[in-house]
Amino acid sequence: MKHRSENNWRTKLHEIIFEADTKSGRYFDIVLMITIFMSVLAVMLDSINSIHTQMGDFLYGLEWFFTILFTIEYILRLISVKKPVRYAISFFGIVDLIAIIPTYLSLVLPGSQYLLVVRILRVLRIFRVLKLVKYTKQARILISALKASRRKITVFLFTVLILVVIFGSLIYLIEGEENGFTSIPFSIYWAIVTLTTVGYGDVSPQTGLGQVLASIIMIMGYGIIAVPTGIVTVELSQAQAQSINTQSCLHCSAEGHADDAVFCKYCGEKL
Numbered sequence: 001m002k003h004r005s006e007n008n009w010r011t012k013l014h015e016i017i018f019e020a021d022t023k024s025g026r027y028f029d030i031v032l033m034i035t036i037f038m039s040v041l042a043v044m045l046d047s048i049n050s051i052h053t054q055m056g057d058f059l060y061g062l063e064w065f066f067t068i069l070f071t072i073e074y075i076l077r078l079i080s081v082k083k084p085v086r087y088a089i090s091f092f093g094i095v096d097l098i099a100i101i102p103t104y105l106s107l108v109l110p111g112s113q114y115l116l117v118v119r120i121l122r123v124l125r126i127f128r129v130l131k132l133v134k135y136t137k138q139a140r141i142l143i144s145a146l147k148a149s150r151r152k153i154t155v156f157l158f159t160v161l162i163l164v165v166i167f168g169s170l171i172y173l174i175e176g177e178e179n180g181f182t183s184i185p186f187s188i189y190w191a192i193v194t195l196t197t198v199g200y201g202d203v204s205p206q207t208g209l210g211q212v213l214a215s216i217i218m219i220m221g222y223g224i225i226a227v228p229t230g231i232v233t234v235e236l237s238q239a240q241a242q243s244i245n246t247q248s249c250l251h252c253s254a255e256g257h258a259d260d261a262v263f264c265k266y267c268g269e270k271l
Contacts, residue, residue, distance in 0.1 A: 010079070010080055010082075013076060013079065013080040014080040014081065016028050017073075017076060017077055017080055018077075018080065018081075032073065033132055035066065035069060035070075036132055037132075038066070039063070039066035039070075042059050042062050042063060042066065043063070045059060046059045046060075046063070063103060064103065067100050067103040067104070070096070070099055070100045071100050073096070074096045074097065074100060077093075077096065082269075095130045141236065142236065144235075145232055145235040145236040146232065146235075148235040149228075149231045149232050149234075149235040152231045153228055153231060153232075156227055156228055156231070160195070160224060163191075163195065163220075164188050164191040164192050164195060165188055165191075167188075167191040167194075167195070167213065167217055168184055168185075168187040168188030168189075168190065168191040168192075169184055169187065169188075170213060171187050171190060171191065171205060171210055171213055171214070172184050172187040174205070174207060174209050174210045174213065175187075175205050175206065175207060175210045179203075179205065179206045179207070179210070180203040180204075181203065186203075190203055191217060194214055194217045194218055194221065195217050195218075195220065195221045195224065196221060196225070197218060197221045197222065197225070199218075249264040249266065249267060249269055
């Protein structure tokens with residue numbers, strides 16, 4: 001009887017924290033999103049010197065308030081799932097942890113010699129904004145599409161890497177150090193900037209052959225940029241065609257189940 005009541009309590013807690021289809025889950029998500037926005041805003045305001053001078057103590061106290069809230073939320077998430085370690089090492093579990101540890105780490109890094117480290121830790125709190133991703137259906141669809149296309153994009157990026165190495169080596173041979181291409185790695189950097197059509201202009205080919213090569217790279221860049229967009233678009237249309245809810249498995253915390261799913265497609269646990 002005690003075991004059953006414990007399971008009911010955990011199931012209810014899981015429903016509130018992880019499910020967005022229920023009334024209590026929606027209220028929890030709304031409150032959490034507002035809290036995330038406010039905490040990120042507080043970090044941004046604290047980076048402004050004039051505001052930090054006037055309201056530094058208040059913002060510091062506010063930061064600890066948000067950190068404690070997010071710590072409680074993180075602990076409750078671990079309690080509500082049957083396999084807390086699996087959630088802890090998941091993407092959103094790591095994001096939740098990154099959102100709170102900088103504040104605690106800043107306690108053990110006092111002193112002026114650590115000011116730079118503390119500043120870095122404070123900036124890491126901006127990762128809280130990533131917590132917002134899990135609360136929109138569109139974001140879930142986009143993440144699903146990116147996961148489905150990751151192999152194709154990996155092959156595409158590997159191909160681009162080969163191209164920039166070849167083009168960088170060629171421009172180094174054509175232009176040489178006298179025209180600013182001091183090494184092959186620096187020439188590869190130029191090839192990346194040119195292929196992506198960014199064009200910083202910090203170095204440019206001076207010879208006719210080098211300019212011809214640069215023109216070819218720039219024209220190729222327009223076509224190459226469209227490739228990952230097409231890959232993701234196809235997967236995105238397929239992901240949108242599937243009816244996916246916000247239900248999360250109580251056993252393994254997996255998401256992305258179909259509306260008519262009865263069992264988790266990852267661990268087989270009943271939803």
